[in-house]
Amino acid sequence: MKNRFVVTITDIAGSKQYNIHQYVKQIILYIVLFIVAVFFFSAISIRLLLNEVKQIKNKRDLMQQEFLKINEKNEQLQALIDEKTEELVKVSDKIEDLEGIVGLGEQTSQRDLSLIERVDLASITGAQKAFVMQLIPNGVPLKGDYRITAAWGTRLHPILRRSHSHTGIDFGMPIGTPIYAPADGVADFTGTGYNGGYGIMVKLEHSFGFKTFYAHLSKIVVKRGEFVRRGQLIAYSGNTGRSTGPHLHYEIRYLGRDLDPKPFIEWTMRDYTQIFEKEKNIKWQSLLTMINKLSEIRETPVLLRRAQE
Known part of the structure; x- marks a missing residue:
């Protein structure tokens, strides 16, 4: 009987006793410990995953901000290119005017x-x-x-x-x-x-x-x-x-x-x-x-x- 223990269940009809081997007790204990361990490791894994998701989201936000900055810089550069292009056109116009001034008199009178x-x-x-x-x-x-x-x-x-x-x-x-x-x-x-x-x-x-x-x-x-x-x-x-x-x-x-x-x-x-x-x-x-x-x-x-x- 040393390797067994007695479980007594009492209700209105009376009481009943069950003899259970110690191995069953150990098995139940192991199952409970396993469930607790699974729950514990699951909680840790979920927490790690949430932290990783948060880091990925933060990286995404930083990349979006960087993209917006680059896009804004690109628009500013495009505007600058447009201005320089316009300046180049104006310079070309001035060169054409100078060419007209030093050109033939007949061409100048024709232009006028x-x-x-x-x-x-x-x-x-x-x-x-x-x-x-x-x-x-x-x-x-x-x-x-x-x-x-x-x-x-x-x-x-x-x-x-x-x-x-x-x-x-x-x-x-x-x-x-x-x-x-x-x-x-x-x-x-x-x-x-x-x-x-x-x-x-x-x-x-x-x-x-x-x-x-x-x-x-x-x-x-x-x-x-x-x-x-x-x-x-x-x-x-x-x-x-x-x-x-x-x-x-x-x-x-x-x-x-x-x-x-x-x-x-x-x-x-x-x-x-x-x-x-x-x-x-x-x-x-x-x-x-x-x-x-x-x-x-x-x-x-x-x-x-x-x-x-």
């Missing part, structure tokens, strides 16, 4: 003449004018009334709070306003990553070195490489990128140089000549001569058919 006097506008037909308006960006890239919230030129940056060159104009409008192509062209860039501050954007390549940019969009309709016609829907306005509110940032560039879009959005068939005097950075005489020749070539088959009839 009014473009309207040098270009025989009376000989340009309505079809040729329409052909020009189809190829070169003109009008507003949206329908209905519009509101310009920021003009082209030097201004105080609304976010960076320092003077910088605003290379386009901003139209204030609700998110989701349809945006249309101002001339025939091809979608050269669609999406994000072109310029960190531009957000979702579209770049259209037009004829004769003209390009147009549409920034801070919410949705793009055209695909990269797709040809578009004047008046075709290309995107919807938004508030993406470095923006203080819903608007469209619209740029016109010619041979890499940003131009004031305002004369172009005011350019119509009725006021056909105003653009030639307002925008001096384009050699309109040679450009119009080339376009008119292309227009004549395009009209030749029509004239031949009419002559045969």
Whole structure:
């Protein structure tokens, strides 16, 4: 009996006694100790895992902060590059002016003449004018009334709070306003990553070195490489990128140089000549001569058919 012990259970009906071997007692004790050990080690493991998760979260937060700092630095560098590019363009303009001063007198006098006097506008037909308006960006890239919230030129940056060159104009409008192509062209860039501050954007390549940019969009309709016609829907306005509110940032560039879009959005068939005097950075005489020749070539088959009839 030394290796056994008695367990007595008493209830209303009486009492019962059970003889249990010592080995059973040891087994029960081991099971209890095992359960306690498992619980103890599980608690320690869970605590270690929670600490590891916390460390990973802290590292993630630090990486996010570092990413934001790098992204902000990248935007500042991009803005600085844009400013330096503008300065380079201005220096190039000054060099061209100096070259004009020391050049031939005939060239200087020719430059001083009014473009309207040098270009025989009376000989340009309505079809040729329409052909020009189809190829070169003109009008507003949206329908209905519009509101310009920021003009082209030097201004105080609304976010960076320092003077910088605003290379386009901003139209204030609700998110989701349809945006249309101002001339025939091809979608050269669609999406994000072109310029960190531009957000979702579209770049259209037009004829004769003209390009147009549409920034801070919410949705793009055209695909990269797709040809578009004047008046075709290309995107919807938004508030993406470095923006203080819903608007469209619209740029016109010619041979890499940003131009004031305002004369172009005011350019119509009725006021056909105003653009030639307002925008001096384009050699309109040679450009119009080339376009008119292309227009004549395009009209030749029509004239031949009419002559045969």
